[in-house]
Amino acid sequence: MKHTIAVLVENKAGVLSRISGLFARRGFNIDSLAVGPTDDPHISRVTIVVNGDDYTAEQVTKQLNKLIDILKVRKLDDADAVRRELLLVKVKLSESQRGEIVDIAKIMNCEIVDISHTTLMLEHNDRPEKIDLLIELLSKYQILEIARTGTIALQQGADSV
Numbered sequence: 001m002k003h004t005i006a007v008l009v010e011n012k013a014g015v016l017s018r019i020s021g022l023f024a025r026r027g028f029n030i031d032s033l034a035v036g037p038t039d040d041p042h043i044s045r046v047t048i049v050v051n052g053d054d055y056t057a058e059q060v061t062k063q064l065n066k067l068i069d070i071l072k073v074r075k076l077d078d079a080d081a082v083r084r085e086l087l088l089v090k091v092k093l094s095e096s097q098r099g100e101i102v103d104i105a106k107i108m109n110c111e112i113v114d115i116s117h118t119t120l121m122l123e124h125n126d127r128p129e130k131i132d133l134l135i136e137l138l139s140k141y142q143i144l145e146i147a148r149t150g151t152i153a154l155q156q157g158a159d160s161v
Helices: 015-026 054-066 095-107 128-138
Strands: 002-010 030-037 043-051 070-076 081-092 111-115 119-126 143-148 152-155
Touching: 002 015, 002 054, 002 152, 015 030, 015 043, 015 054, 043 054, 043 152, 054 070, 070 152, 081 128, 095 111, 095 119, 095 128, 119 128, 128 143
Parallel strands: none
Antiparallel strands: 002 043, 002 070, 030 043, 081 119, 081 143, 081 152, 111 119
C-alpha cells in the first residue's frame, strides 16, 4: 500500500540528504519524492510516497519527526488529500496509429505538446492512478520516453501541513 507523507522543512542545504539517509538507514524505499518552495522562502514542502504497511508509514513519520530542520510531518489520507503528478510521454507515431493516439489523448484530457512525422509528445497532469492508466493505454504503442514528476499533495479543507 502506498502512503503519502507531507513534510515541512527549513530551506537549508543538507536537509534532503538527511531525509534520504534516514530512508536508506531504515531500509525504507521511496516510491516518489517531490520538493518545492512554499509561500515562505525559508520553508520547503517535501512530499514523499512510500510503499509499505501502516506500521512502515508510522515508523517513517516518527523517524522524520526526530530529524533536525523538520518543522512538521503529516501522513495524508487518500480520501482527504488532493494528489497530482505531471507526465510527459513521447510515443512513436505511424500514420495508421495517429488517430488512435490522438483519441486517447482527447479522452484522457492530455495536451499534445509536440508532434513530428514520427513522434507525438503528450503532457498529462492528474492523480497518480490516472497517470498509470494513460501509460497502460499507450503501452500498446511504442513509448519512446517517459518523464514523470513525483507526487505532490495537499490536505483538503481547512487543515494544513
